[in-house]
Amino acid sequence: MDAVLGRLQQVVELLVVSQLDCVNEWDHQTMLRAFEWAQYCEQVHARSHSNPALRSALESRLHDTNQRLRETLPSYSPVMLSELAQCQHKLLVNLLRNPSSPSSIIHVFSLDRKTAEQGLDMDQIPVITGKSALKLLCCSSDWTSYSGLQNETEVRGKLLKEHLKSILTQYGNENSARILLDSILHDSAGKTENLYGVIAAALLASDDDTNNVSRDVILDWLQIHDGCLSKLCRSLPPRLCCALSRESVTFRRGYCDVLKRWANNLEYDVMHSAWVPTCSITSEETVTFNVLFDRFRALLYSGSPVKEETETKLAELKVESGDFDVKGISVWTDLILKLKV
Numbered sequence: 251m252d253a254v255l256g257r258l259q260q261v262v263e264l265l266v267v268s269q270l271d272c273v274n275e276w277d278h279q280t281m282l283r284a285f286e287w288a289q290y291c292e293q294v295h296a297r298s299h300s301n302p303a304l305r306s307a308l309e310s311r312l313h314d315t316n317q318r319l320r321e322t323l324p325s326y327s328p329v330m331l332s333e334l335a336q337c338q339h340k341l342l343v344n345l346l347r348n349p350s351s352p353s354s355i356i357h358v359f360s361l362d363r364k365t366a367e368q369g370l371d372m373d374q375i376p377v378i379t380g381k382s383a384l385k386l387l388c389c390s391s392d393w394t395s396y397s398g399l400q401n402e403t404e405v406r407g408k409l410l411k412e413h414l415k416s417i418l419t420q421y422g423n424e425n426s427a428r429i430l431l432d433s434i435l436h437d438s439a440g441k442t443e444n445l446y447g448v449i450a451a452a453l454l455a456s457d458d459d460t461n462n463v464s465r466d467v468i469l470d471w472l473q474i475h476d477g478c479l480s481k482l483c484r485s486l487p488p489r490l491c492c493a494l495s496r497e498s499v500t501f502r503r504g505y506c507d508v509l510k511r512w513a514n515n516l517e518y519d520v521m522h523s524a525w526v527p528t529c530s531i532t533s534e535e536t537v538t539f540n541v542l543f544d545r546f547r548a549l550l551y552s553g554s555p556v557k558e559e560t561e562t563k564l565a566e567l568k569v570e571s572g573d574f575d576v577k578g579i580s581v582w583t584d585l586i587l588k589l590k591v
Contacts, residue, residue, distance in 0.1 A: 255311040261291040268344040288337040295334040407451020414464040427467045446482040469500045483508045488548035512537045
């Protein structure tokens with residue numbers, strides 16, 4: 251027990267050191283050993299769930315260690331017992347935030363199977379590293395001053411795409427890539443606007459991935475997660491959705507389906523002679539008629555083949571809804587009349 255508690259104390263101290271300038275002295279082996287210790291701490295935490303005595307001892311030692319470190323470092327933020335469940339994640343976040351971190355941290359992102367012999371769980375490495383990095387990168391972004399993507403958002407998107415490509419290339423495992431995206435979505439804690447901006451940047455990022463495997467994985471993930479594609483389209487300005495439509499036929503079709511659902515959630519208000527959102531539909535699946543108009547207008551100004559496909563789709567939807575030529579009966583007729591298609 252004493253050995254376990256001693257290692258716990260060392261790991262907590264390790265988390266502190268990972269935020270200091272002295273971390274620049276770590277070589278590759280030290281970096282790997284640090285993550286090995288962090289993984290050990292996660293395993294101890296997992297065992298404590300079924301061992302009340304161990305849990306009590308961990309809480310006591312953690313309390314004493316936090317108190318001692320707080321006395322030494324006034325700015326120290328105590329480590330909670332629950333945080334030990336994601337000790338590797340916490341360590342990596344600290345290192346990524348620390349400008350003094352050595353270049354050896356980069357090797358954590360490109361470990362090969364031989365490293366498994368040194369005690370690290372290779373199946374979790376892509377998810378841990380990607381989740382940690384993207385949690386930092388998706389934490390802030392100002393959309394109010396820009397009609398498109400910021401430079402920093404583009405960088406974040408490229409990093410996400412590189413993580414996904416690394417996972418798919420080294421492990422050939424699309425499931426791991428989806429787990430990474432699931433983890434990032436979960437960590438966004440409801441604040442998904444920044445996340446969707448990064449995802450859009452990843453979809454638009456150009457590289458040597460001629461097969462667009464990472465893009466396909468992202469698009470598949472968006473479509474199988476209920477509401478994610480709709481939320482992404484809703485959070486992005488029309489010009490960005492048009493850019494994505496030009497880049498990907500899959501996105502273009504998905505975007506068209508989203509616009510169709512939004513339109514079908516409108517009903518005609520005879521008293522006000524206007525199309526309004528259906529009261530029974532959640533706000534996430536409704537937009538105003540003017541928003542719908544702006545979206546389709548942007549597509550019509552996007553050039554070939556988006557323009558022609560949009561015109562064809564609008565005509566098909568008008569026919570499907572009864573092919574009326576008077577206002578107030580079909581939302582598609584009214585859109586076409588206003589768009590002057």
